[in-house]
Amino acid sequence: GLLFFMRSASPVxxxxxxxxxxxxxRGDHAAGFERDPDPPxxxxxxxxxxxxxxxxxxxxxxxxxxVSSVLENVxxxxxxxxxxxxxxxxxxxxxxxxxVPRFERWDLRFQARDRKNYAAQxxxxxxxxGVYGGASPSVEYASNVATQPIKRNGPSNTEKRLYFISVSxxxxxxxxxxxxxxxxxxxxxxxxxxxLPAETEKLLEQAEALYYRDKRGLPIRIADIAKxxxxxxxxxxxxxxxxxxxxxxxxxxxxx
Numbered sequence: 001g002l003l004f005f006m007r008s009a010s011p012v013x014x015x016x017x018x019x020x021x022x023x024x025x026r027g028d029h030a031a032g033f034e035r036d037p038d039p040p041x042x043x044x045x046x047x048x049x050x051x052x053x054x055x056x057x058x059x060x061x062x063x064x065x066x067v068s069s070v071l072e073n074v075x076x077x078x079x080x081x082x083x084x085x086x087x088x089x090x091x092x093x094x095x096x097x098x099x100v101p102r103f104e105r106w107d108l109r110f111q112a113r114d115r116k117n118y119a120a121q122x123x124x125x126x127x128x129x130g131v132y133g134g135a136s137p138s139v140e141y142a143s144n145v146a147t148q149p150i151k152r153n154g155p156s157n158t159e160k161r162l163y164f165i166s167v168s169x170x171x172x173x174x175x176x177x178x179x180x181x182x183x184x185x186x187x188x189x190x191x192x193x194x195x196l197p198a199e200t201e202k203l204l205e206q207a208e209a210l211y212y213r214d215k216r217g218l219p220i221r222i223a224d225i226a227k228x229x230x231x232x233x234x235x236x237x238x239x240x241x242x243x244x245x246x247x248x249x250x251x252x253x254x255x256x
Contacts, residue, residue, distance in 0.1 A: 145183065
């Protein structure tokens with residue numbers, strides 16, 4: 001298959017100019033049929049057939065979003081009333097294109113020999129681990145996890161980065177927990193998350209577009225993409241790491 005590479009240690013030479021993704025979202029409005037901020041009635045809710053957040057997370061290996069949008073969705077899902085609800089998809093409120101948002105579209109897969117190797121990958125891409133919830137109103141972060149962990153706190157309402165939540169109780173999720181605990185962070189009733197810096201997000205964006213261009217040609221239509229799968233591998237030189245696009249699935253049939 002076709003592989004496109006990206007490294008955080010060097011710029012992507014072959015780049016594509018992309019427009020800022022504007023994804024429609026209903027924000028804290030209740031799910032519904034029109035553009036009514038009031039929640040729909042119980043009878044109307046039963047017709048929506050929208051999966052709960054828990055069900056949605058089970059559909060993907062990694063769920064990406066920002067903290068504030070997830071909190072808003074959880075809160076609005078518990079309401080009901082006489083309104084028509086908002087027909088836009090879940091996510092931060094705004095008008096935009098009907099594209100699959102990155103927190104659903106991107107699937108990052110890490111492969112590591114052991115916890116030390118996994119921690120080195122996180123540090124290489126400047127990915128912070130963090131937890132939210134429980135008794136603390138803030139997000140607690142851990143960085144530099146491969147050597148001397150650095151712990152810090154930050155308010156959840158200012159966190160705008162994409163993050164990943166490991167759904168399955170696999171080895172990597174256990175590594176996340178162990179690395180957070182090594183930084184002195186309490187995990188009681190809290191889920192580990194991986195926060196991506198803007199630099200890494202831009203590299204993923206370019207790798208996705210380059211792969212699409214080779215598969216489907218120009219122009220790049222992000223709205224066509226249902227899923228892009230990235231995999232972490234050792235760099236070509238044997239040093240560092242790189243994300244490789246290993247698969248891309250589309251919402252529409254490929255047209256020649």
